[in-house]
């Protein structure tokens with residue numbers, strides 16, 4: 682169930698706000714899942730150096746045991762299914778403010794975005810270059826909504842925590858950033874709630890009891 686309103690241009694065409702996510706680990710893909718699922722144009726750039734390739738999860742609530750790479754394969758399929766433009770092996774080299782939005786640079790070109798989610802793991806260079814404030818423990822300074830000191834720029838996952846590095850926390854950070862973006866567009870608190878009838882509509886008799 683999505684409750685984002687379209688923004689309509691002067692010529693009558695509709696254009697949804699755009700989100701660029703730098704980093705496609707658990708934090709970045711979680712943010713992308715929520716924004717794409719709820720109608721925002723979403724692009725993820727990733728270099729596939731996620732720590733998840735070294736991990737095996739026994740501590741992700743709701744999943745008994747899963748390999749980190751297997752978890753990532755499922756997560757990538759899930760965001761692809763929601764229409765995320767996932768650009769694998771295309772590193773973000775710079776992010777800068779431009780008017781009301783941002784320009785994201787890679788070796789392939791420049792991309793415009795209304796919102797940026799930084800999710801580059803323990804690498805905090807992009808946040809530093811953008812002028813985001815850091816805490817006295819040298820991580821990117823965010824509140825529970827994950828927004829940095831730069832309006833419209835969010836930071837998530839390992840880059841905002843000195844050592845509390847867990848997949849479940851990174852996924853929660855990404856979801857919080859995305860919901861905050863959706864709320865800021867809507868102008869009131871946004872809820873991404875689905876109910877059993879939504880699943881039945883999509884999957885019919887295949888829905889598990």
Ligand SMILES: Cc1cc2nc3c(=O)[nH]c(=O)nc-3n(C[C@H](O)[C@H](O)[C@H](O)COP(=O)(O)OP(=O)(O)OC[C@H]3O[C@@H](n4cnc5c(N)ncnc54)[C@H](O)[C@@H]3O)c2cc1C
Pocket residue numbers: 703704705706707708709726727728729730731732733735736737738739740741771772773774800801802803804837838839840846847848849851
């Ligand atoms: C050995 C090991 C075992 C672990 N075991 C567990 C465990 O059992 N349970 C658990 O919950 N957690 C575990 N973790 C921690 C877990 O892997 C991390 O908490 C999680 O991966 C952090 O997610 P993230 O999205 O913040 O960062 P990451 O997973 O590191 O993802 C960041 C992504 O950003 C990409 N990136 C970086 N810079 C750029 C750029 N400029 N442009 C584009 N992309 C970029 C990277 O390539 C990477 O894919 C383990 C970690 C390690 C190292």
